[in-house]
Amino acid sequence: MKLRRWLAGGALALLMALGVLVGSASSRAEEVSILMPSSFTDASADLVKTFNREHRGRIHLSLIRGPLNTESISDLAISSLLLGDAPFDALLMDVTWLPKYAAAGWLEPLDPWFDQGDQEQLVQGARLGNDYDGHLYRWPLVADVGLLYWRTDLMDQPPATPDALVEVAGRLVNSETVANGFVWQGRQYEGLSCDFLEVLQGFGGHWMDTTTNTMELDTPAATAAAAWLNDLISEGVSPYAVTNYAEAESLQAFKAGDAALMRNWPYAWAELQKDDSTVKGNVGISLMVAQPGERPGATLGSWGLSLMRQSQHQEAAVEAIRYLTSETAQRQRFLNNGYTPIQADLFNDPQMLKASPVLPDLLEALNHAVVRPPTPLYAQLSDVVQRELNGLFTAAGSADEAMSTTQQRSQTLLRAAGAKP
């Protein structure tokens, strides 16, 4: 414990200095601070001003501008939380962090403040990934899901099954209509886990059962999903280069008109509509393919606000959370910054639809959202999957072997970390 405290010391000092800088303002009002990645603090500056004007003398909200990088901001938050005295009342969290933070006892359940009625306002996908162990620990701020982008000038409708995708993409490549069929994220990093989860769902498989800590990665469905991805590369439906593609590389290829299909997140839509995009006006949004009879899946991204257990201003912090996730805030964030809303009725809102005609497609995807395994050990388990899959794509070997190794390594990892079987 001593060592942890010592390690965390530096980060805390830095945060406190930041806090002092950001703090200031009136002394009587209750001070509430929220740590967010810089992209979100920048997109919320106007909202904070309005909030502070409306709550003058009562609450003063300040946002701590954290690093942009997802992992850096988590490291910063964890360092100060390990010390037991974090200088922020709430934290904007990625969906994959929640189980870890909740299990560590750092979060205050939000159940007293948000009820069933609030939940029902949310679009299906935004209701996921906020709970741990039967308690609500996070209120969504933006929604994010994986999508299949397709070229409306090259096909009449997007492929719905794995076979249809291979058929249409293969045909377009063989006839030299496009250079590449299907581009996705095959690099050894978190994006690969997201892509795999979608395909796994489409083949009727599951990553793990978190209630019993049972891994399900050597099942026929999981092996078939891995084999399908591997065959995409070996049969030329996807270029070999996807083994080193992240989102940016896939988008670059698709935007240049060099691919018929792409797996990516909602942000890509706006990029594809810019003037420098070769495919502007020829892009449709659909869901990742699924075997006949299976439900397609869209991996849930999404950020949300959590309340810190040790916050001295919990009531005031929740008021700020409510404001930052309100309908007004969602509308403003969508129109100004393109962040996908979380409230169901906003997806049919005329003003919103005018700004983006693909909102109904996003809604459809959010209704098929799947979450990555909600376990505190997710980061390590995901690392095993990324390594084995990328190894399968880039070296000789069979999907059978790769998935059985993945299964074994994941189980050893769970046992070593003290998971109860």
Place this chain on the structure above:
Amino acid sequence: MTMLLAAPALLLIAVVFGWPMLRYAWLSFHADSVLTGLEPVANGGANWLRLAADQRFWLDAGQTARFALISVSLELLLALAIALLLHQRWRGRGAVRALTLLPWALPTTMMALGWRWIFNTPYGPIEVLARSLGLGSLDLLSTPSITWLVTVFADVWKTTPFITLILLAGLQSIPEDLYSAFRLEGGTPLQALRRVTLPLLLPYILLSLLFRLAQAFGVFDLVQVLTGGGPAGSTESIALYAYLNGMRFLDFGYSATVMLAGFLLLTAMILAGTLLLKSVGLLRPLDR
């Protein structure tokens, strides 16, 4: 009597070194993660089984050894040349001696941040220079086969002065008379270097090697700031992996296992090196 006099030093070593090591060893046989409520629970060696099959650990171990061996070798060669130069008498030597020490005096994080900007794509000066020469984009910090060389370069730049300092002290301890006698016997300067300087400098060389190998094998701050272990984990070191397990994954049992395994590997490496040097008779001057 000897033991009595050594007791304070031994006690200090036991407290600052022995105790943490024992604690790590104990922790490595326990699960201590969020799943156990951050409390240690015995797990019957499961951490070590996991480590044995953990590709990431072994890859990191290889990368760490590669980094340590190559950067320390380069540093030694460079430092020897610089020390010999700084040992000669010439105008302005004092100022140059002070200047050469400068990289060593800089905090590692500062200089790593500096290099990160210098090698940045597309705005760093190196990249701009390459483009103006028509070489295209170098992507020095995002190409797995190249980026580890950048970390070696930064380490060499930073720690060569440290070895230079030790070797310079060694050079100054060699009596001038020996050289005069050697010259009198008809030896050339080059022979003097081989027959007088190097043998007498050997203890200092070995000492600095030991210091630097241990330090380079535990490299953390340089990599954390310069590359964060990337791209694609190609510069991740054992210490960084241990840090990630503890601070990011909140798995302190496994973090201790990784750290301890790194220590054991380093010990094995130094032991092997010592035996090798002994077998070729290079360690004899130290047995005095």
